[in-house]
Amino acid sequence: MAPMPRHRPVMRSALGRVRGLGPARAGAHHWQAERISALALVPLTLWFVGSVLARLGADQPAVAGWIARPWNAALLLALIALTFQHAVLGLQVVYEDYIHRKAVLATAILLTRFLALLLGLAAAVAVLKLAVTAPH
Amino acid sequence: MSDADDAVFLGKASDGRLIRRPLSPHIGIYHWPLSMVGSILNRATGIAISIGTLLLVWWLVAAAAGPVAFAGVQAFIASPIGLLLLLGWTLSLFFHLFSGIRHLGWxxxxxxxxxxxxxxxxxxFALTLGATAAVWIAGYAVFGG
Structure with a gap:
């Protein structure tokens, strides 16, 4: 006799399940977030490359002073947050394509998220420290 | 046919000979059209600049830490390995940027x-090489001049 299919309790209403969910069961959030962060990163990246280019070889006080200016600090924080968000989303898709063991996949995704959070926080703290303590 | 034969793609030809059944074509079979190279490079450069964020974080943290730490990053970036990494980072960034814009268009x-x-x-490819060359020439003009 074939084994009975295991009963999976569904905690949402039928409408709740259907709304916004495609066959992937997870909706389009990941895909959209990847595109939206990409869109925002286009001008941010160009601004960052141009700004660094104009300050090549500058010493620490000059670079720190540039980072500390409010708009620069704000744009850098946006760049940091969106870069790591976009990197995590993109790397997860790569992992999902090539890592077939669920435990390894979950571990890789979690490690990437933790590392990105840590690196992003470190970069953000550095920018905020300069922005808050800058001599005026 | 046993499961083991299936697993090693063993089959019988019409005359009864044992043959290895063909696998579906993988990257070793193809001619590598440019569109495919571009698609693969979009991923590869995405991974590369993800790793390259380490340099961005180091640069920012060192700038906040003080002149000594910052001089350390500057010295590393100006070293041959640092310049090579920075060149790879620039190429990857521009490729992923232009390719990403193309993806958004799609x-x-x-x-x-x-x-x-x-x-x-x-x-x-042309935009990536052009932008990278422009940035490095401008960089040497700023740095050297």
């Missing part, structure tokens, strides 16, 4: 004609 239905795929990929 998402809203622009540039999906089959005929435009290879020329489009070629344009991304």
């Amino acid at each position: 998402d809203i239905g622009i540039g999906t004609a089959k005929r435009s795929l290879n020329p489009g990929a070629l344009a991304i």
Whole structure:
């Protein structure tokens, strides 16, 4: 006799399940977030490359002073947050394509998220420290 | 046929000989059209600049830490290995940037004609090399001048 299919309790209403969910069961959030962060990163990246280019070889006080200016600090924080968000989303898709063991996949995704959070926080703290303590 | 035969793709030809059944074609079979190279490079450069964020974080943290730490990053970037990494980072960043813009176009239905795929990929390569060259020439002008 074939084994009975295991009963999976569904905690949402039928409408709740259907709304916004495609066959992937997870909706389009990941895909959209990847595109939206990409869109925002286009001008941010160009601004960052141009700004660094104009300050090549500058010493620490000059670079720190540039980072500390409010708009620069704000744009850098946006760049940091969106870069790591976009990197995590993109790397997860790569992992999902090539890592077939669920435990390894979950571990890789979690490690990437933790590392990105840590690196992003470190970069953000550095920018905020300069922005808050800058001599005026 | 046993499961083991299935697993090693063993089959019988029409005359009864044992043969290895063909696998579906993988990257070793193809001619590597430009569109495919572009697609693979989009991922590869995405991974590369993800790792390259380490340099960005180091640069920012060192700038906040003080002159000594910052001089350390500057010295590393100016070293041969540092310059090579920075060159790879610039190339990867520009490729992923231009290729990403192309992807965003595809998402809203622009540039999906089959005929435009290879020329489009070629344009991304040209833009990447051009932008990288422009940035490095400008960089040496700023730094050297």
